[in-house]
Amino acid sequence: MAEVKINVDDCIGCGICVKKSPEGYEINDEMKAVVKNPNAPGIKEGADDCPTNAIEVIGDVAPAPAAAPAPTAAPSTKPGLAEYKGVMVFAEQRGGELVKVVIELLGRGRGLADELGVPLSATLMGQGVEGLAPQLIAAGADTVYIIQDPRLEKYNTSCYANAMIKLINSIKPEIVLYGATHIGRDLAPRIAKRLGTGLTADCTELTIEEGTNMLLQTRPAFGGNIMATIMCPDHRPQMSTVRPGIMKAIQPDASKQGEIVNFDAGLTDADVMTRIIEIIKERKQVANLEDAKVIVSGGRGVGGTDGFKTIQALADVLNAEIGGSRVAVEKGWISKDHQVGQTGKSVRPQLYIACGISGSIQHRAGMQNSDFIIAINKDPTAQIFTVADLGIVGDLFEIIPVLIEEFKAADFGQ
Numbered sequence: 001m002a003e004v005k006i007n008v009d010d011c012i013g014c015g016i017c018v019k020k021s022p023e024g025y026e027i028n029d030e031m032k033a034v035v036k037n038p039n040a041p042g043i044k045e046g047a048d049d050c051p052t053n054a055i056e057v058i059g060d061v062a063p064a065p066a067a068a069p070a071p072t073a074a075p076s077t078k079p080g081l082a083e084y085k086g087v088m089v090f091a092e093q094r095g096g097e098l099v100k101v102v103i104e105l106l107g108r109g110r111g112l113a114d115e116l117g118v119p120l121s122a123t124l125m126g127q128g129v130e131g132l133a134p135q136l137i138a139a140g141a142d143t144v145y146i147i148q149d150p151r152l153e154k155y156n157t158s159c160y161a162n163a164m165i166k167l168i169n170s171i172k173p174e175i176v177l178y179g180a181t182h183i184g185r186d187l188a189p190r191i192a193k194r195l196g197t198g199l200t201a202d203c204t205e206l207t208i209e210e211g212t213n214m215l216l217q218t219r220p221a222f223g224g225n226i227m228a229t230i231m232c233p234d235h236r237p238q239m240s241t242v243r244p245g246i247m248k249a250i251q252p253d254a255s256k257q258g259e260i261v262n263f264d265a266g267l268t269d270a271d272v273m274t275r276i277i278e279i280i281k282e283r284k285q286v287a288n289l290e291d292a293k294v295i296v297s298g299g300r301g302v303g304g305t306d307g308f309k310t311i312q313a314l315a316d317v318l319n320a321e322i323g324g325s326r327v328a329v330e331k332g333w334i335s336k337d338h339q340v341g342q343t344g345k346s347v348r349p350q351l352y353i354a355c356g357i358s359g360s361i362q363h364r365a366g367m368q369n370s371d372f373i374i375a376i377n378k379d380p381t382a383q384i385f386t387v388a389d390l391g392i393v394g395d396l397f398e399i400i401p402v403l404i405e406e407f408k409a410a411d412f413g414q
């Protein structure tokens with residue numbers, strides 16, 4: 001019997017382990033690998049091929065299954081496709097700073113361009129952004145196209161899409177990559193529709209098919225149970241969005257030389273479909289679960305955002321941070337930075353109070369090292385009780401008010 005552990009902090013969600021062992025691993029919604037069956041064929045090969053060594057396999061394992069045939073497609077005979085050459089990265093900037101995924105995309109784009117023997121370019125849009133070009137060259141770009149216009153100072157869908165389409169039609173890159181950020185997810189589909197080409201969203205792996213030189217765009221499908229490899233044989237450019245944190249940036253080289261080209265997209269006021277009056281940034285309080293001495297966590301049993309007010313009341317008395325299970329986060333009852341578990345944060349406070357949490361293996365993996373665990377759940381068979389030092393079977397909405405009074409009386413947390 002094998003035991004398989006995945007260090008989620010090291011997992012970049014590339015899906016290589018899933019390819020090696022589709023029965024053993026899957027990619028979850030957070031783009032992290034999770035173990036489905038530690039005794040599945042290929043589980044060890046998945047660990048051996050993990051680029052970040054995120055997987056540890058202990059014990060005897062089954063051998064790998066026969067490799068699935070690589071996807072193939074006949075080279076397209078459509079006229080005009082050969083005119084498209086080069087790899088381009090949309091260099092998203094916000095407030096005059098590049099977003100991190102751009103550097104990651106340039107790292108992967110560099111590899112693709114070298115394999116194809118073509119140049120790698122980056123497209124920078126905004127106003128007064130030319131100072132960012134050296135960073136893009138150091139990160140791998142051969143050429144930086146800069147489109148400057150007051151209308152591009154703040155992100156504006158129609159202006160950005162129109163400018164990018166003019167550049168793509170002029171330069172004709174065969175591959176264009178975007179970060180799967182809010183802006184990338186808004187921009188890329190519009191460009192794909194207007195250019196009449198395809199777009200594969202949330203790719204975890206990008207490779208070149210031998211023989212056809214087509215881009216193989218791999219992404220999780222069917223809830224992460226399989227990795228689908230998608231091609232765009234008849235249209236150009238081939239376009240992908242990639243989630244931040246998936247691709248590896250290359251070591252920046254400040255001595256690298258590159259070309260900077262100013263491109264006039266010829267924007268006019270007619271390109272502006274919406275006007276941004278003001279941007280109001282939400283001030284977000286990020287939970288500091290890793291350093292918390294006491295954490296009160298809520299799960300499905302909390303029932304909603306109103307239920308979390310009860311959790312908050314208990315946390316206030318204990319001077320504690322609030323945590324949540326994956327279900328609570330997915331239902332939108334609490335924000336992602338509060339998530340505890342394999343796909344969230346791993347915590348080890350002095351006291352962890354799990355309220356209405358069933359205790360899936362993924363949740364337990366993130367909190368079972370806490371010094372003292374109190375679990376409150378209506379279901380006496382809930383898995384959370386297997387790691388609890390003190391289990392309370394009952395309705396959390398009846399139990400928590402009693403606990404609050406007791407903790408107040410004992411001055412706990414003060």
Ligand code: SF4
Nearest residue numbers: 011012014015017050
């Ligand atoms: Fe699997 Fe890739 Fe994560 Fe390694 S980094 S565990 S291969 S998804």
